[in-house]
Amino acid sequence: MRVVPGFDLFFIVLHALLIPLVGLVAWLVTGLPALFALALALLPAYLLLALHRPLRRRRAAGAPFPGEWREFLLTRSPFYRGLDESGRMRFERDVRLFLAETRIAGSGGAPVSWPTALLVAAGAATMLHGRPDWEPPLHDGVTVYPGFAFDRSYRPGRGRIAGQAPAGGPLLVAEKSLLEGFAGERDGINVMIHELAHYFDLEARKGGLRVAADRARPVSWGAAIEGAYERHDFSRSPLPAYASRNEAEFFACASEMFFENPRRLSAACPRLYSLLSEFYGQDPELLPLPPPS
Ligand SMILES: [Zn+2]
The missing domain is CATH 3.40.390.10 (Collagenase (Catalytic Domain))
Structure with a gap:
């Protein structure tokens, strides 16, 4: 088992890049800068959720073995x-x-x-x-x-x-x-x-x-x-x-x-x-x- 499976990291990075990109495209298409701001605001929430599992695994892997x-x-x-x-x-x-x-x-x-x-x-x-x-x-x-x-x-x-x-x-x-x-x-x-x-x-x-x-x-x-x-x-x-x-x-x-x-x-x-x-x-x-x- 990997402490953080490479597959998980790949998708976290991909989504973290896609969220602002989608916001930017939405801004350019609609002319509403608020959509880009919304995407930027969503990014930390996404990272918090997505990194929960990798961080839990890292903590578990580092815990002393009785x-x-x-x-x-x-x-x-x-x-x-x-x-x-x-x-x-x-x-x-x-x-x-x-x-x-x-x-x-x-x-x-x-x-x-x-x-x-x-x-x-x-x-x-x-x-x-x-x-x-x-x-x-x-x-x-x-x-x-x-x-x-x-x-x-x-x-x-x-x-x-x-x-x-x-x-x-x-x-x-x-x-x-x-x-x-x-x-x-x-x-x-x-x-x-x-x-x-x-x-x-x-x-x-x-x-x-x-x-x-x-x-x-x-x-x-x-x-x-x-x-x-x-x-x-x-x-x-x-x-x-x-x-x-x-x-x-x-x-x-x-x-x-x-x-x-x-x-x-x-x-x-x-x-x-x-x-x-x-x-x-x-x-x-x-x-x-x-x-x-
Ligand atoms: Zn059997």
Whole structure:
């Protein structure tokens, strides 16, 4: 994540130039100098509104990262533990930016504890680490349900749904399953990574992402993951059986393994690993293996 995305700055500067220009043209066309004066008067109001988000992000990025949070991440995220000092600083900045802009609430709007919010943010920071120009695809935030699961009627403590990624958002996750996903193990199970992967997948398809994969020419992301799904040998796969349901679940389950146990995925499915490595812009297999906490 960029502290201030270049795209945002481009439009702020463009609009700041256009407002007086439109006022000037209106004056010349109508002969009313008041229109130019009005445009000039509007400019500070526009800048105040437009700069609100960049300034909020800058403040968030510059805020100190609590030592308690760092200790918690060291015990909960092998990915974070494996990063060098500059990698950890960037990860922490991404966590800060994420928390400043993403609504994370319990069901019914109840507040969530800081470890829960931190792990939600850690999932996003992990997946964005190799894509500094991407933003978290969570426009509608995250709703956290108590317990390990909820049912189809969203009743906590019943059913077997640990997380869900409805197309219209928000991302839904059961708190205890979220914590378990970050238990520091390399079991390839992390519900936050899984559900977030669904949103990254949707964004990549909408945004027309193209990947080279192992082909001569780049292809659309949709075609690349569809091809990987079709040629995957599920009888010898390290992925859970759930991955065979469809290409979206295949990608989400593969993403869990990619970040939780990259060496296992790379050894068993090198083509799939390299496709995910290109998608996420990173190679977590290369991170040193720190001792378990
Ligand atoms: Zn899924």
